[in-house]
Amino acid sequence: LILSLKPNMTENGLGHRERVLNVDTMNPNVKRIEYAVRGPIVQRAVQIEKELKEGVKKPFTEVIKANIGDAHAMGQKPITFFRQVIALCVYPDLLEDDKFPEDAKNRAWRILQACGGGSLGAYSASSGIEVIRQDVAKYIEKRDSGIPSNPDDIYLSTGASDAIVTMLKLLTSGEGKTRTGVMISIPQYPLYSAALAELAAVQISYYLDEDKCWSLDVSELRRAVKAAREHCNPRALCIINPGNPTGQVQNRQCIEDVIRFAAEEHLFLMADEVYQDNVYMEGCQFHSFKKVLFEMGSEYSSVVELASFHSTSKCYMGECGFRGGYMEVINMDPEVKLQLTKLVSVQLCPSITGQALLDLVVNPPQPDEPSYATFIKERTANLHILSEKAKMTEQVLNTIPGIHCNPVQGAMYTFPRLTLPEKAINAAKAPDMFYCMKLLEEMGICLVPGSGFGQRDGTYHFRMTILPATEKLKIVLEKIREFHKRFTEEFS
Amino acid sequence: LILSLKPNMTENGLGHRERVLNVDTMNPNVKRIEYAVRGPIVQRAVQIEKELKEGVKKPFTEVIKANIGDAHAMGQKPITFFRQVIALCVYPDLLEDDKFPEDAKNRAWRILQACGGGSLGAYSASSGIEVIRQDVAKYIEKRDSGIPSNPDDIYLSTGASDAIVTMLKLLTSGEGKTRTGVMISIPQYPLYSAALAELAAVQISYYLDEDKCWSLDVSELRRAVKAAREHCNPRALCIINPGNPTGQVQNRQCIEDVIRFAAEEHLFLMADEVYQDNVYMEGCQFHSFKKVLFEMGSEYSSVVELASFHSTSKCYMGECGFRGGYMEVINMDPEVKLQLTKLVSVQLCPSITGQALLDLVVNPPQPDEPSYATFIKERTANLHILSEKAKMTEQVLNTIPGIHCNPVQGAMYTFPRLTLPEKAINAAKAPDMFYCMKLLEEMGICLVPGSGFGQRDGTYHFRMTILPATEKLKIVLEKIREFHKRFTEEFS
Structure with missing residues (x-):
């Protein structure tokens, strides 16, 4: 072994050398990637949840995540027919089971x-x-x-x-x-x-x-x-x-x-x-x-x-x-x-x-099939609740001074515009990130700053899903109201 | 609209122009990719299966695919415990069902x-x-x-x-x-x-x-x-x-x-x-x-x-x-x-x-759990059958003049070496591709040519899985014997 001839090795063996793969040698294109939907705010939210479990005292008892379009995580129930069919496919012995509908x-x-x-x-x-x-x-x-x-x-x-x-x-x-x-x-x-x-x-x-x-x-x-x-x-x-x-x-x-x-x-x-x-x-x-x-x-x-x-x-x-x-x-x-x-x-x-x-x-259940009625009921209910929450989100946010929210015509999100005080804008490199992190720390609400999606220079937003259960969504909106008022006063 | 100023447009409108995305403009790195496990031989095998269904006469009644490590497709049964747990997860109503074991x-x-x-x-x-x-x-x-x-x-x-x-x-x-x-x-x-x-x-x-x-x-x-x-x-x-x-x-x-x-x-x-x-x-x-x-x-x-x-x-x-x-x-x-x-x-x-x-x-069933015995029985049986088939594959292939096969010590494949007649080597650009395509057309056996995996220049191989059910595997091996003899004679 002529160790001294090899790159990055000391004369004493293998110790004290740089890693093959480090931030300087890794793929530079990967370094340029940004993905805020699971970025630093969300990572901190996961940490805070762990701290809460360990008994650390916070001004709130749970983190409500409105950062990602993840309906089931927010309590939406699966469509019964879909899960029945998948269970039957996974474990075909169930095809003998009378509890499953024929369709x-x-x-x-x-x-x-x-x-x-x-x-x-x-x-x-x-x-x-x-x-x-x-x-x-x-x-x-x-x-x-x-x-x-x-x-x-x-x-x-x-x-x-x-x-x-x-x-x-x-x-x-x-x-x-x-x-x-x-x-x-x-x-x-x-x-x-x-x-x-x-x-x-x-x-x-x-x-x-x-x-x-x-x-x-x-x-x-x-x-x-x-x-x-x-x-x-x-x-x-x-x-x-x-x-x-x-x-x-x-x-x-x-x-x-x-x-x-x-x-x-x-x-x-x-x-x-x-x-x-x-x-x-x-x-x-x-x-x-x-x-x-x-x-x-x-x-x-x-x-x-x-x-x-x-x-x-x-x-x-x-x-x-x-x-x-x-x-x-x-x-x-x-x-x-x-x-x-x-x-x-x-x-x-x-x-x-x-x-x-x-x-x-x-290829969902058809009108002449036994699962049709339940399927339609579940689908309609899910879409109806989303529609109600879309309206509520817009209405409540637009009653908060300093927040302006376009109608949520579709999808699962609102991207309201924030009027932030000059002091806050000057204090932080990314004012909306600063805002969202503070909202998380003080209120336990997890949103994604507008900068993660792009916005016109000098404007500030956050993205919030309309997915939390209605009662939780109300809490989220009221907490945002309280926080926005406090934040505006603190930096005015 | 000043159409004449736009690239790739005729004066008469949008017709007769090149596509935005064509083989000349697409990602050249993607073009360089080769993936023989699902390459031309396999595509032809799928076609032949369709032809057989449509009643086209062939010298065989089914295509046996030994091209990919796909155990279930070759008839291996899932581990009962695994599928039971996944079905329970998919459709949690089944947690009330007495038919599923407690573990x-x-x-x-x-x-x-x-x-x-x-x-x-x-x-x-x-x-x-x-x-x-x-x-x-x-x-x-x-x-x-x-x-x-x-x-x-x-x-x-x-x-x-x-x-x-x-x-x-x-x-x-x-x-x-x-x-x-x-x-x-x-x-x-x-x-x-x-x-x-x-x-x-x-x-x-x-x-x-x-x-x-x-x-x-x-x-x-x-x-x-x-x-x-x-x-x-x-x-x-x-x-x-x-x-x-x-x-x-x-x-x-x-x-x-x-x-x-x-x-x-x-x-x-x-x-x-x-x-x-x-x-x-x-x-x-x-x-x-x-x-x-x-x-x-x-x-x-x-x-x-x-x-x-x-x-x-x-x-x-x-x-x-x-x-x-x-x-x-x-x-x-x-x-x-x-x-x-x-x-x-x-x-x-x-x-x-x-x-x-x-x-x-x-985290499979543990010795003190109700599903343990069945789990061990199923796992042992699957591995035992694979082991038998590994031995059989090596033994039979090594009795065929012109084929040499190393022991299948592990995994799911053999990569035997073929002695091909000079005429065949000179006739085809890729002799092992030629060999495998002919084997497919004449015998209905789908293998992957060695060139898809790389091999020393001047050597020829195929990859074959040991996964077909024992009786089918015997047929595959005998068909290879027959084909190899015929191929060698045809090009000698």
């Missing part, structure tokens, strides 16, 4: 027949179980008033996040001024900025109009893409509708305008539509990009490239933990589809329980 | 208590449910004769593949001659080459010694790393033990040598140990890299950086579809750990059903 058994049997060896334990095709991709296509056709959907355009995924990252990965190429640029809204869901940082793609920010209920104005898209063409190659436009973190629902006209813009500017469209059932405001309606695109006629529908995303995690079911999702790709180059299939095959397949759950979401 | 109920109750809102539908911490990480740490301690394991070093994952790609991602940096190089065995499991291609990291190949039962010789590692230092920055060494696709089990001495080599050469060690229960050959034993590292004393155990990987997909349970897995990181820089936690948080969390199943793998 649940039929559904489980059908899914198991489509699994290798009749077991959820087998891998599926990498793009997902074929029967389920067919069911997804039928669901899309029904949703979109009969516009055809091809199962070969459906790729099942591990939640929507996985599929979104996969699409961004396919789109990223070039160096310097030819590097792929991707347009994302500000505020945005930070998965997008994180994925672009990891891929070293260029983030092109376009701002939603807070004064017009976070609507999207095509002139702002034009401004953003024009400026970006100076330093990168804009190739994709991402839209989240209904909006996260901003809760707006896009109207049909706006979607048409966006599609026309994408066509003119030669951009690949990515439509994140995971909140498609979460529309609360009267007069608002969900329009899928796919449907609008095809209704605009073949001049558009034959050329505009679109990937749209859905998931089991949101809507009325909130089954985040199952990590089910899909994307539909429209007008994708057939050779790129082969490359996509190859790319997803490296990770073998999405979780089969997630795939099975997705199958139930796209 | 299954207790286990389900414990897992549900650790889930947000007591539901598998909630997200977990991104590194996994804390209770499960504690159980993993206890499992590792027990496996490794008491060497401590810290739950904070455990990251649950979506199968082992996910964690392996995450580690490679962290390790990748630099450009040109400073670009990260990663040492992988040849033959290798193509996840590694695929991930390195995607990350544009440099693959450093070291060859296993086929003449010595695919053993690893440190002098070959030295040769490979020395050559690589000319053109990249070697930073990691990946080992698969027991071996995929080669089925060897490393002895303790060899593992020590590898650790010493990694220490001297300042390399991060990645130990893929997903087949740790799959050891069949008398005299062979699984030694974890972690255990050997700590038994070598603090000179090594305090400095060598190691990530080791495990999964629910292999061993006696074969629960691939649940996508459960974990990695343990040793001596990882604390700041890098924070970056790792941030990186995994972008995808929110691994599937909760996968996490729950992993919990059962690391």
Whole structure:
């Protein structure tokens, strides 16, 4: 052993040397990632919960987490039929059990027949179980008033996040001024900025109009893409509708305008539509990009490239933990589809329980089936409660001096604007982070600062979910009122 | 609209233009990926199955797939206890059901208590449910004769593949001659080459010694790393033990040598140990890299950086579809750990059903529990059958003139060497691909050509799993015998 010849070794052996993997040598793109939804505030919240358990005294007895769209964690109950079918699939001995309704058994049997060896334990095709991709296509056709959907355009995924990252990965190429640029809204869901940082793609920010209920104005898209063409190659436009973190629902006209813009500017469209059932405001309606695109006629529908995303995690079911999702790709180059299939095959397949759950979401009980009535009752109740909470959140927040909140038209969040005293703004590098951390420490309320989603310079926000149970949500809103008043006085 | 000013548009509107995303504009790293385990042979096998269903006549009535380590698809039954507990977790109403044993109920109750809102539908911490990480740490301690394991070093994952790609991602940096190089065995499991291609990291190949039962010789590692230092920055060494696709089990001495080599050469060690229960050959034993590292004393155990990987997909349970897995990181820089936690948080969390199943793998029924006897019976039977099939595969293949097969000491595969006639070698660009495709078309047997895993120039192999049910495996082996004879005659 000639240790002295080896790098980073002392003459005495292996001691006192730098690690192979340290912050200086690690992937610099990973370092650039930010993901506030699980950032420092949330980490501190987990710590505080531990301290409370250990008996540390706080001005509150529990931490209420309104930082993440996690419905079951906030007490929402699963849809009975969905869980019955999955339990039957997991443990098929239950198919003999009289306690399960026939439609649940039929559904489980059908899914198991489509699994290798009749077991959820087998891998599926990498793009997902074929029967389920067919069911997804039928669901899309029904949703979109009969516009055809091809199962070969459906790729099942591990939640929507996985599929979104996969699409961004396919789109990223070039160096310097030819590097792929991707347009994302500000505020945005930070998965997008994180994925672009990891891929070293260029983030092109376009701002939603807070004064017009976070609507999207095509002139702002034009401004953003024009400026970006100076330093990168804009190739994709991402839209989240209904909006996260901003809760707006896009109207049909706006979607048409966006599609026309994408066509003119030669951009690949990515439509994140995971909140498609979460529309609360009267007069608002969900329009899928796919449907609008095809209704605009073949001049558009034959050329505009679109990937749209859905998931089991949101809507009325909130089954985040199952990590089910899909994307539909429209007008994708057939050779790129082969490359996509190859790319997803490296990770073998999405979780089969997630795939099975997705199958139930796209193919729920039908009116002539025994589980229909209960299913409808549960779905309606979940959506109704969300709708009530959306209204309550907006109403209460708007009665607090120094907080302004747009209507929560859809999704699961509000992104209210905070008027902060000058002293607080000058005292903290990130005033909204400072605000949220103080809110957590003093009130036990866990929110995410607006800076984690992006906001216009000099404006401050937080994102709050509407998911806590009604009584808890009331407490959250009253605590925010009390805190905001105190904070404003303290720094005035 | 000034259409003529926009790129890629005709004066007549949007028609006749190139797609935004095509094979020329897509991510070039993705194009470079190869993944033969689900490559053209497997795609053709799926097609042939469809043709058979449609009544197309073939010289066989079914395709037998021995291309992928997918035990349940090949008829292996799930472990009863595992599925009982998961069904209870999915549909907790069953906790009232007398048909389920008490220990299954207790286990389900414990897992549900650790889930947000007591539901598998909630997200977990991104590194996994804390209770499960504690159980993993206890499992590792027990496996490794008491060497401590810290739950904070455990990251649950979506199968082992996910964690392996995450580690490679962290390790990748630099450009040109400073670009990260990663040492992988040849033959290798193509996840590694695929991930390195995607990350544009440099693959450093070291060859296993086929003449010595695919053993690893440190002098070959030295040769490979020395050559690589000319053109990249070697930073990691990946080992698969027991071996995929080669089925060897490393002895303790060899593992020590590898650790010493990694220490001297300042390399991060990645130990893929997903087949740790799959050891069949008398005299062979699984030694974890972690255990050997700590038994070598603090000179090594305090400095060598190691990530080791495990999964629910292999061993006696074969629960691939649940996508459960974990990695343990040793001596990882604390700041890098924070970056790792941030990186995994972008995808929110691994599937909760996968996490729950992993919990059962690391914490199976204990001797005083009602499910113990059945569990042990099922586990023993599964491992015994695999062991029989490993022996049978080796024995039969070695009776075929022109095929030479090393002992299948462990894992689930054999990688026999084929003597092919000159004419066949000269006729085909990839002779083993040609061979496997012909075998599929003529015999209905689906294997993966050796070129998909890497092999020494001028040698030819295939990878075959030992997973088909015993009677089917006999058919597979006899069909290979018949085909190999015919192929040799045809091209002689």
